[in-house]
Structure formats: C-alpha cells, structure tokens
Amino acid sequence: TEFLEFRKKILSKYDIGKVYELPKDKSLRFKIKNFDKDNIQVVVELFGPKGVITRKFNEEQLNNFLYQPELFDLFGGV
Secondary structure, three states, X not given: OHHHHHHHHXXXXXXXXXXXXXXXXXXXXXXXXXXXXXXXXXXXXXXXXXXXXXXXXXXXHHHHHHHOHHHOOOOOOO
C-alpha cells in the first residue's frame, strides 16, 4: 500500500526515536516519533532554541522541512 511504501522510505533514512540535526540548520534537531497511517504522514518531534514541538509531515513536506526549514513557521518565527 501507499502508506507502507512511505513508511519504508522514511525508515530507510531515519530510525524511530533517534535524534538528528537538520542538514540545513544545525540549531534544529528532530526525531521520528511514529506515523499517521490514515493521513500517510510522519509524526516528528522538533527541538529548537524555543522549545519542543510536534508536527506531522507528508513526504514532500518532510523534505522541505529538512532542507528549507525557513519555509515553516515552526516556533512562532524562529
């Protein structure tokens, strides 16, 4: 199914529960918490200078977040 392919693709790059730095912005870190099967999204916990938040991303959004985090208003204007 589409969800299983999405999950497999994400898990081929990232482990659940492991903290990673963003390639573009080392001040931000993230970890994969789990997956939203109904919406085919990954649930990500983000760690930044203003705290910790949880967001859901589809595959395109996740890639944009990793390489262009400035596109997202993550912590209310970081």
